[in-house]
Amino acid sequence: MGKRKAIEQIVKRQKRLRNTERVESKTEKSGDKEKWTNKQRVLIFASRGVSFLARHLASDLRTLMPHARADSKLDKAKGFFEINEICEMRNCNKCIFFEARKRDMYLWTSNTPHGPSAKFLIENIHTLAELKMTGNCLRGSRPILSFDPEFDNLPHYQILKELFTQMFGTPKLHPRSQPFIDHVFTFSIADDRIWFRNYQIIEEDGSLTEIGPRFVLNPIKIFRGSFGGPMLYENPKYVSPNQYRAQLKKNAGLRFKNKVESQMGHQVRKMKDTYNIDPLDEIFTTIKPEDAKGQEKLTYYRRKRSHPKDTGEKIAAAL
Amino acid sequence: MEENTLDVREENEEDSNSESYSSESDVETEVTNRQLQDAFADGLLQPGLNFIDKPVKECANDVGSMKDILQEFTQNIDWIERLDVTCGPVHPPGMTEEEKNEEFDVEDYFKRELRFYRQAQAAALEALPKLNKMDVQTRRPEDYFAEMAKSDVQMKKIREKLLKRQMSLDKSEKAKKLREMRKFGKKVQQEVLHARQKEKTEMTRRVKNISKGKMQETGEELKKQQEKGKRRNQDPKGKNPNNPLTKKVNKKREYKNSKFGFGGKTRRMKFNDKDSHGAEEDGFDARRNQQSFSKQRMKKGGFKKGKGGGFKKGQGTAAGGIKKPGMKKGRPGKNKRKTMKSRRK
Numbered sequence: 001m002g003k004r005k006a007i008e009q010i011v012k013r014q015k016r017l018r019n020t021e022r023v024e025s026k027t028e029k030s031g032d033k034e035k036w037t038n039k040q041r042v043l044i045f046a047s048r049g050v051s052f053l054a055r056h057l058a059s060d061l062r063t064l065m066p067h068a069r070a071d072s073k074l075d076k077a078k079g080f081f082e083i084n085e086i087c088e089m090r091n092c093n094k095c096i097f098f099e100a101r102k103r104d105m106y107l108w109t110s111n112t113p114h115g116p117s118a119k120f121l122i123e124n125i126h127t128l129a130e131l132k133m134t135g136n137c138l139r140g141s142r143p144i145l146s147f148d149p150e151f152d153n154l155p156h157y158q159i160l161k162e163l164f165t166q167m168f169g170t171p172k173l174h175p176r177s178q179p180f181i182d183h184v185f186t187f188s189i190a191d192d193r194i195w196f197r198n199y200q201i202i203e204e205d206g207s208l209t210e211i212g213p214r215f216v217l218n219p220i221k222i223f224r225g226s227f228g229g230p231m232l233y234e235n236p237k238y239v240s241p242n243q244y245r246a247q248l249k250k251n252a253g254l255r256f257k258n259k260v261e262s263q264m265g266h267q268v269r270k271m272k273d274t275y276n277i278d279p280l281d282e283i284f285t286t287i288k289p290e291d292a293k294g295q296e297k298l299t300y301y302r303r304k305r306s307h308p309k310d311t312g313e314k315i316a317a318a319l
Numbered sequence: 320m321e322e323n324t325l326d327v328r329e330e331n332e333e334d335s336n337s338e339s340y341s342s343e344s345d346v347e348t349e350v351t352n353r354q355l356q357d358a359f360a361d362g363l364l365q366p367g368l369n370f371i372d373k374p375v376k377e378c379a380n381d382v383g384s385m386k387d388i389l390q391e392f393t394q395n396i397d398w399i400e401r402l403d404v405t406c407g408p409v410h411p412p413g414m415t416e417e418e419k420n421e422e423f424d425v426e427d428y429f430k431r432e433l434r435f436y437r438q439a440q441a442a443a444l445e446a447l448p449k450l451n452k453m454d455v456q457t458r459r460p461e462d463y464f465a466e467m468a469k470s471d472v473q474m475k476k477i478r479e480k481l482l483k484r485q486m487s488l489d490k491s492e493k494a495k496k497l498r499e500m501r502k503f504g505k506k507v508q509q510e511v512l513h514a515r516q517k518e519k520t521e522m523t524r525r526v527k528n529i530s531k532g533k534m535q536e537t538g539e540e541l542k543k544q545q546e547k548g549k550r551r552n553q554d555p556k557g558k559n560p561n562n563p564l565t566k567k568v569n570k571k572r573e574y575k576n577s578k579f580g581f582g583g584k585t586r587r588m589k590f591n592d593k594d595s596h597g598a599e600e601d602g603f604d605a606r607r608n609q610q611s612f613s614k615q616r617m618k619k620g621g622f623k624k625g626k627g628g629g630f631k632k633g634q635g636t637a638a639g640g641i642k643k644p645g646m647k648k649g650r651p652g653k654n655k656r657k658t659m660k661s662r663r664k
Binding site: 011015037038063064111115116128129131134136137138139140142143144145146147148149151152155156158159161162165166169171172178179180181182184186188190191195197199201204206208210211222224230231232233234235236 | 376378379380381382384385386388389391392393394396399400401402403404405406407409423425431434435436438439440441442443444446447450455456457458459462463465466467468469473474476477480481
């Protein structure tokens with residue numbers, strides 16, 4: 001018993017020492033205690049009619065980002081300018097808004113007071129709850145943000161990169177953050193879409209496991225102002241899901257249309273007479289009795305007088 | 320030359336086939352033959368089937384203002400605050416230059432995920448040493464317990480699922496191996512049986528041939544024959560009851576059988592025959608004793624009631640009551656006969 005207690009005391013002392021060391025190092029750096037300077041607050045919420053996946057994704061993002069705030073569901077009827085006011089009320093300078101329309105999900109990211117905003121189509125959502133993603137990280141620890149080199153080539157991607165850095169990066173010394181850095185957010189560009197992944201750093205040599213969540217963003221538009229304003233960029237390769245579905249239906253209908261048209265064409269082109277035959281040519285054709293078939297046979301068949309049918313008629317007539 | 324309205328291109332795509340077909344009538348109203356001829360002369364048109372394209376949508380791409388805005392809202396803070404890394408994926412040592420530059424197919428799930436993984440790896444490998452230089456702790460110590468992004472319950476579920484999968488894999492592997500072993504074992508057994516059968520037939524054939532004088536007898540065959548015989552007699556556990564040589568003998572039983580039993584060696588020993596039953600000694604003569612039963616009785620001395628009607632042995636026969644001519648008196652009594660016997664002996 002005594003031994004165990006001793007060990008516990010040693011451990012506690014070490015912890016205490018470590019904590020004091022950390023505080024000391026900070027004070028050494030800046031003279032007085034360091035403060036949290038990079039004040040970023042993100043408001044994450046959704047509109048009405050959003051599916052369960054989007055709701056879970058929103059809550060997962062709030063779990064991973066300690067500088068995120070939640071809000072109640074927004075009535076779309078109010079319009080997008082309301083969102084700016086809500087953000088101001090909650091004292092947030094960034095916003096992530098999930099919008100649902102028909103069967104599709106859209107994501108708005110915005111730098112709320114004046115800055116640029118972007119609209120994306122969000123696809124392939126996998127949440128933290130999936131059992132195939134086996135990693136785990138501290139709640140509120142700071143992430144390393146990894147970007148594809150493509151992000152530096154085009155101006156619209158540069159804007160998006162800056163937006164994501166400010167939004168997803170946990171500010172240093174945030175009160176709810178943890179001091180250790182144990183996971184990586186990956187933003188890659190493939191097929192003109194932005195793919196998001198979250199990995200846990202297991203070893204310093206670079207072995208990783210995926211934590212989740214996962215999603216794919218298809219950029220639609222970038223606006224100059226927050227949720228409005230002049231359009232800076234429009235994605236030419238973006239096909240809205242409605243258009244896509246309409247195209248599919250059209251293709252399906254095209255087969256039927258082709259069939260009908262070909263049938264009509266056939267009717268038009270079909271000829272009634274294969275050869276020009278004069279009907280008068282057939283008057284004097286004679287067929288041999290051996291060669292006669294069907295109707296033609298009747299010409300060679302003559303009923304005899306003593307046929308029972310004839311006699312019957314005669315009798316009837318007599319009577 | 321109305322080049323603005325004329326937006327033609329070569330026939331190299333088939334998806335707009337139907338649309339052009341239906342809008343053929345429109346084409347003729349817009350573009351006259353004269354115009355087409357002029358265009359061809361100028362080299363704008365190529366021989367072949369030409370289609371009119373849809374008007375290209377004008378997409379906004381305001382590079383200038385985008386750059387301005389970027390300048391505006393970029394934060395100029397230390398890297399330690401931002402922690403962003405831009406790098407391509409890490410390449411494994413065995414990859415060629417070609418493979419590195421290869422355009423990867425998004426549909427290929429494995430390759431795609433691997434690429435993202437490698438990108439994350441590259442970023443981590445770049446950032447972690449930098450952080451360590453700045454004395455920022457990256458590794459969580461063993462005794463630091465804090466809330467995790469996924470709850471313990473969730474992690475437990477994950478672990479269970481992994482275990483389950485592992486177990487099912489192991490089971491299936493085991494089953495496969497067992498099946499293989501069984502097949503193999505069966506083969507081996509069959510081979511052994513075949514070999515034995517062959518040997519047996521060979522031996523019998525040889526022995527037959529020797530006995531018939533077709534083959535020369537070598538010591539080998541004899542030895543084998545002896546061994547065979549030995550093997551037949553050697554039944555150490557005494558399990559074959561049909562083999563008389565290896566039966567276990569119960570001596571007590573055998574003695575009793577010989578004394579009291581009626582079968583086996585004592586089959587005919589316990590029946591009397593002419594010599595053994597001593598007819599001469601007793602003096603019973605069938606001829607002599609052919610008188611009737613009643614007369615015999617009379618001779619003896621009256622009818623004795625007390626004896627329950629049962630007649631004695633020797634007198635019950637038909638021949639017992641008849642007096643024989645050779646006999647002078649009646650038969651002597653029991654005691655007399657006994658004395659006669661003992662005297663004779």
